[in-house]
Amino acid sequence: MFDKKAYNTKWYQEHKKEEAKKYQEHREERLKYAAEYRREHKEDHTAWRAAHHDEITEYAAEYNRTHREKIAKRNAARYKLQREEILKHNTQYQHEHLPEYAASNAKRRALIAGAIDNVTPEQLDEIKDIYRTAIEDPKVRCYLCGKLIPIGHRHVDHIIPLSKGGKHCPSNLAVACDVCNQHKSAKLPEEIGLLI
Numbered sequence: 001m002f003d004k005k006a007y008n009t010k011w012y013q014e015h016k017k018e019e020a021k022k023y024q025e026h027r028e029e030r031l032k033y034a035a036e037y038r039r040e041h042k043e044d045h046t047a048w049r050a051a052h053h054d055e056i057t058e059y060a061a062e063y064n065r066t067h068r069e070k071i072a073k074r075n076a077a078r079y080k081l082q083r084e085e086i087l088k089h090n091t092q093y094q095h096e097h098l099p100e101y102a103a104s105n106a107k108r109r110a111l112i113a114g115a116i117d118n119v120t121p122e123q124l125d126e127i128k129d130i131y132r133t134a135i136e137d138p139k140v141r142c143y144l145c146g147k148l149i150p151i152g153h154r155h156v157d158h159i160i161p162l163s164k165g166g167k168h169c170p171s172n173l174a175v176a177c178d179v180c181n182q183h184k185s186a187k188l189p190e191e192i193g194l195l196i
Contacts, residue, residue: 099132106131106156110168115158119169126170131156134175144180144189155181160188 023030038045049056064071079086094101107127110116119127133140134154142149143157157176160166163186176184184192 098135103128103131110162113162115162115168123170130173140175142177142180143174144176149177153178157181161186
């Protein structure tokens with residue numbers, strides 16, 4: 001007896017294999033065409049996405065919830081195939097956005113330590129600015145020794161360490177040279193003979 005369901009399943013699997021093979025053979029052409037199309041229709045696409053923002057967000061959240069394992073497998077396979085390219089891109093992106101990364105990492109450590117308490121968006125901007133100053137400004141003095149610090153030797157220090165109850169807020173952050181910051185470690189300024 002003819003099993004229509006089995007036949008359809010087999011046909012579908014073979015069809016998927018053929019499509020995947022065709023895609024791989026013409027991948028570069030397809031990607032180039034898609035990029036050109038997006039460039040030419042950018043305004044239309046942006047307007048459509050803005051008009052359907054809530055639907056898109058809801059659909060994406062639902063899809064991510066119901067296909068979690070499939071997405072994880074796909075991402076793992078992609079990472080395995082393109083590991084070098086992905087690492088190179090991530091490294092380049094981090095170098096181009098150093099102040100944001102430094103502030104974000106400090107915020108994460110502070111959250112883990114429970115040191116962020118009612119920080120306002122304005123204070124978060126001030127914190128980012130402190131990290132930007134430490135990384136980019138041409139002349140910065142160490143708050144501990146008062147010497148000018150060359151770029152690449154600057155650390156943003158918690159004046160009162162997180163481990164001693166200090167908060168991750170602008171008034172508790174200052175730029176220090178690497179030598180002073182390592183010497184201070186998790187001590188209070190008065191413990192190393194400094195009064196601020």
